[in-house]
Amino acid sequence: MRSLIAIKLIFAIIFMFTLTVNGQKNCDKYVIKNCEAFGTPFKYSGQSKSALFEVGQKSILSITAFAGFEYRISLCAEKNMKGIFFRIRENDTNRTLLYDSSIEEEDFLEKMFYVKKTKDLLIEVVVPEGDLALDEQDYKKRFGCVGVLIEYDKRSDLGF
Amino acid sequence: MNHIKQYTIMKRKLVFIMGIVLFQISFIACVNDTKKDKTQTNLIEFEDEAQEVDEKIFYRFPSPDEIFKFIKSSDLQYNGGSLNPPMIFNKYAGIKNQALNLGIYISDLAYITMFEQHEASLEYFMAIHGLSEELKISAAFDEPLVTRISENIGNADSLVVIASDAYTKIVDYLVEHEQEDILALVSAGALVESLNLIVDYVDSYSDDNTLIKKLLDQKYVVNNLTQYVKQNNKEIIDDVEKLNVLFSNLESVDTETTVEKTKSNKLVIGGGSELSISPENFEKLKETIQSLRAKYIKIE
Numbered sequence: 001m002r003s004l005i006a007i008k009l010i011f012a013i014i015f016m017f018t019l020t021v022n023g024q025k026n027c028d029k030y031v032i033k034n035c036e037a038f039g040t041p042f043k044y045s046g047q048s049k050s051a052l053f054e055v056g057q058k059s060i061l062s063i064t065a066f067a068g069f070e071y072r073i074s075l076c077a078e079k080n081m082k083g084i085f086f087r088i089r090e091n092d093t094n095r096t097l098l099y100d101s102s103i104e105e106e107d108f109l110e111k112m113f114y115v116k117k118t119k120d121l122l123i124e125v126v127v128p129e130g131d132l133a134l135d136e137q138d139y140k141k142r143f144g145c146v147g148v149l150i151e152y153d154k155r156s157d158l159g160f
Numbered sequence: 161m162n163h164i165k166q167y168t169i170m171k172r173k174l175v176f177i178m179g180i181v182l183f184q185i186s187f188i189a190c191v192n193d194t195k196k197d198k199t200q201t202n203l204i205e206f207e208d209e210a211q212e213v214d215e216k217i218f219y220r221f222p223s224p225d226e227i228f229k230f231i232k233s234s235d236l237q238y239n240g241g242s243l244n245p246p247m248i249f250n251k252y253a254g255i256k257n258q259a260l261n262l263g264i265y266i267s268d269l270a271y272i273t274m275f276e277q278h279e280a281s282l283e284y285f286m287a288i289h290g291l292s293e294e295l296k297i298s299a300a301f302d303e304p305l306v307t308r309i310s311e312n313i314g315n316a317d318s319l320v321v322i323a324s325d326a327y328t329k330i331v332d333y334l335v336e337h338e339q340e341d342i343l344a345l346v347s348a349g350a351l352v353e354s355l356n357l358i359v360d361y362v363d364s365y366s367d368d369n370t371l372i373k374k375l376l377d378q379k380y381v382v383n384n385l386t387q388y389v390k391q392n393n394k395e396i397i398d399d400v401e402k403l404n405v406l407f408s409n410l411e412s413v414d415t416e417t418t419v420e421k422t423k424s425n426k427l428v429i430g431g432g433s434e435l436s437i438s439p440e441n442f443e444k445l446k447e448t449i450q451s452l453r454a455k456y457i458k459i460e
Contacts, residue, residue, distance in 0.1 A: 046223030
């Protein structure tokens with residue numbers, strides 16, 4: 001009887017280990033499942049992206065913004081991705097900064113914008129390192145899912 | 161005797177379980193090692209930010225329905241003759257041809273639904289589903305696609321959503337299953353078909369043609385696709401490079417970028433490039449798009 005309990009316990013531990021390791025890596029469809037969409041009249045853009053981030057990491061999305069469309073960019077992330085913010089940069093040699101969400105006092109995880117001429121833009125997503133040195137942080141807490149939701153609509157202030 | 165037998169079985173079970181535990185521990189150790197390496201790489205990337213170390217850039221491009229919404233205007237008429245016939249989908253053999261034509265059919269479907277030609281849409285859905293099955297990616301659709309379509313065949317809005325969903329689900333599935341080499345082919349097929357449908361509307365060049373201007377704006381999409389293909393599938397790099405070179409050589413008048421905010425705190429990004437093309441280069445571009453498309457839809 002004792003052996004049976006021991007076997008069950010071992011299996012439970014194996015199962016938990018597997019879940020922890022795999023679960024940490026799985027950010028698939030995070031943006032669809034977790035980011036709050038503005039919804040109608042905005043539509044989901046195929047330029048949206050989910051990814052696994054590590055504290056202190058910066059990643060860049062290169063997107064096309066069409067003239068005549070209005071866009072909404074919003075970020076969503078797991079709780080441990082504290083202080084996450086984004087910047088919009090021009091895709092030129094200097095990567096000219098056009099917008100920095102970290103300086104906003106509110107709504108720093110979303111922004112609506114439009115371009116007067118079709119442009120290639122860089123969306124730079126940053127998860128700051130935080131106060132603790134990376135070595136001191138709980139290993140698992142250093143990783144988390146991030147979603148960049150991009151929605152679009154025809155500009156409402158055009159035409160009649 | 162019976163006790164000895166039970167003891168032996170139990171002993172074997174324990175040895176087996178210990179084996180699994182050891183395997184799991186070594187597996188976890190490997191994963192952690194990989195992650196530690198990754199952590200170190202990320203740290204280096206972040207610390208060396210000032211030193212302009214190469215960063216990972218994710219290249220994204222609009223879905224075909226976004227491109228068609230961008231080009232659509234009230235004077236554009238439906239041109240079903242330009243589409244790839246859906247009944248020949250099962251004639252495409254090999255992963256490359258199947259994936260390219262999956263993209264082509266996805267683009268055709270986006271075009272059809274934009275013009276609300278719903279009676280034609282079912283066959284295109286069938287072709288998309290058929291090629292997805294051939295490529296073993298039909299699990300991308302959580303419920304049978306054809307059932308969902310037949311239930312909504314009279315509902316224009318639902319069909320538009322289903323068509324757009326089909327593309328998103330295929331993209332997500334391929335990324336999730338680390339098949340971005342196939343996604344590069346699907347995306348290239350979809351973009352070439354979208355460009356082909358646009359140029360089919362332009363019989364002769366004129367410098368004030370709105371459609372040509374919108375075609376030129378695809379320069380940025382083509383560039384992002386080229387970078388994505390470079391990262392994920394070298395098989396078609398020559399094709400997309402050929403297109404990218406033509407778009408990169410467009411003439412442009414650049415004005416300085418400006419940033420303003422509206423009263424509702426919306427960001428307005430002004431300035432940028434006014435793109436133009438000579439009649440000769442337009443013909444060259446049109447010819448390249450059409451020949452790539454002809455190459456992709458050809459049944460071997």
